[in-house]
Amino acid sequence: xxxxxxxxxxxxxxxxxxxxxxxxxxxxxxxxxxxxxxxxxxxxxxxxxxxxxxxxxxxxxxxxxxxxxxxxxxxxxxxxxxxxxxxxxxxxxxxxxxxxxxxxxxxxxxxxxxxxxxxxxxxxxxxxxxxxxxxxxxxxxxxxxxxxxxxxxxxxxxxxxxxxxxxxxxxxxxxxxxxxxxxxxxxxxxxxxxxxxxxxxxxxxxxxxxxxxxxxxxxxxxxxxxxxxxxxxxxxxxxxxxxxxxxxxxxxxxxxxxxxxxxxxxxxxxxx
DNA sequence: AGTTCCCTGAGG
DNA sequence: CCTCAGGGAACT
Numbered sequence: 001x002x003x004x005x006x007x008x009x010x011x012x013x014x015x016x017x018x019x020x021x022x023x024x025x026x027x028x029x030x031x032x033x034x035x036x037x038x039x040x041x042x043x044x045x046x047x048x049x050x051x052x053x054x055x056x057x058x059x060x061x062x063x064x065x066x067x068x069x070x071x072x073x074x075x076x077x078x079x080x081x082x083x084x085x086x087x088x089x090x091x092x093x094x095x096x097x098x099x100x101x102x103x104x105x106x107x108x109x110x111x112x113x114x115x116x117x118x119x120x121x122x123x124x125x126x127x128x129x130x131x132x133x134x135x136x137x138x139x140x141x142x143x144x145x146x147x148x149x150x151x152x153x154x155x156x157x158x159x160x161x162x163x164x165x166x167x168x169x170x171x172x173x174x175x176x177x178x179x180x181x182x183x184x185x186x187x188x189x190x191x192x193x194x195x196x197x198x199x200x201x202x203x204x205x206x207x208x209x210x211x212x213x214x215x216x217x218x219x220x221x222x223x224x225x226x227x228x229x230x231x232x233x234x235x236x237x238x239x240x241x242x243x244x245x246x247x248x249x250x251x252x253x254x255x256x257x258x259x260x261x262x263x264x265x266x267x268x269x270x271x272x
Numbered sequence: 273a274g275t276t277c278c279c280t281g282a283g284g
Numbered sequence: 285c286c287t288c289a290g291g292g293a294a295c296t
Contacts, residue, residue, distance in 0.1 A: 001290070055291080073290055074280080089280090109279045111291060128293090152273075161292080169290065218282090218289080258275075259290070276295075284286080 002055065002071040004136065004166030005209030005230065006220050010077055011052045013223030014059075017079050019099035022046050023061075027086070027093040038116045039067065039092065047096075054132045054165030064119050068129075072111025074219045080104055108219065133164040136202050144199050148187040154198075155183035156257035166206065170215060170237045173262045175201045177236040182270040183256045183263060189271075208233065236262040 002010070026040045045061035052058065057077060059067040069077060079101045086093060092105040092114060105114065117123040124130060134143065147163055148154070155176065158167045167175075176183050178201035181194055190198070214220055214228035217238070222228060235245050240253040244264035252265050 003291095070291080072279095072292080107279095108281070109290090111279065113292090156273080159291090260288085274296085277293090278291105281289095283288085 001073055001168060001170065001217055001220060002075065002214070003168035003171050004055065004206055005171070006214035006228065007052055007055045007057060007071065008210050009214040009228065010071070010223050011050055011057055014050045014057070014077065014079065014103070017101055018047050018050065019096040019101045020046060021097040021099050023094055024097040025095040027095070029091045039114065042067070042094075042116070053129065054135070054161055056129070058123070066117045066120065066123050068113070068115045068117060068123065069105065070113040072107060072109065072113065074109045075105065075107040075112035076219065076221055077103065077105050078221065078223050078225060131162045133160075133162050136164055136166050136206055139164070141196065141199050145192075145195050148190060148195060151186050151188055153184045153257060154181060154187045154190065155259070155261060157187045159257060159259070169259050170217065170234065171205060171209070173237045174234055175205050177262075177264060177268060178205060180267050182268040183261050185270055236264065238262065
């Protein structure tokens with residue numbers, strides 16, 4: 001569930017209380033999924049910055065190394081105090097010299113990823129990173145138009161991180177509703193007006209959701225443990241059977257691109 | 273490009 | 285007990 005706005009919210013929150021002292025201790029739960037023993041070698045390094053690429057959180061150290069964190073579905077990355085008691089879902093704790101800030105990573109369903117890279121060059125060379133598409137908040141309209149010149153269903157295309165990054169199931173449904181586009185519409189069949197609506201809806205919804213601290217649907221928490229506020233602004237996601245806020249038709253749930261999909265059947269017509 | 277699987281907790 | 289939730293890798 002963490003999509004671009006939730007990941008951006010986490011990154012901004014993590015930056016706010018970043019300790020500048022050396023890492024003093026790494027506590028790691030060794031599971032098959034997070035077999036990340038090399039992370040322990042970060043002791044002594046200092047945090048220099050925290051950035052985002054798509055849904056990946058990049059934690060940079062003064063020796064050039066980078067810890068890449070993907071939250072998957074239920075991952076949480078929070079600052080806590082040294083008195084925090086790791087539970088059975090806490091996989092990593094980073095402690096810092098002369099600091100009360102402890103960074104911990106929890107992931108109930110273990111769909112997340114932790115990986116340490118020796119340098120920026122090695123991170124960028126990683127296939128999973130190199131093939132990521134453009135950032136929705138940076139992309140130009142002409143470039144966006146270009147991405148849509150394929151036959152695939154628009155929803156499948158938006159969800160594909162190698163086409164464009166940051167979309168997950170919630171924001172895809174919301175953006176398509178706002179742009180009045182049916183999720184099964186072949187992308188290349190969208191006219192210039194529809195593409196422009198989609199482009200503007202994408203920018204607006206991502207920006208508003210970031211400003212609201214993301215959407216807390218199930219597990220999402222900001223890096224300080226607070227809930228996001230954008231869930232109250234969602235117009236179609238999980239509103240199956242409720243009235244469309246634009247035309248009062250009942251919202252339908254269907255399966256598209258293997259994902260549960262929410263649409264207003266009157267506002268989002270499939271045209272051929 | 274579509275399908276399966278990973279993983280756990282919530283809800284029926 | 286069963287089904288569902290879904291990001292992304294690894295298949296086919």
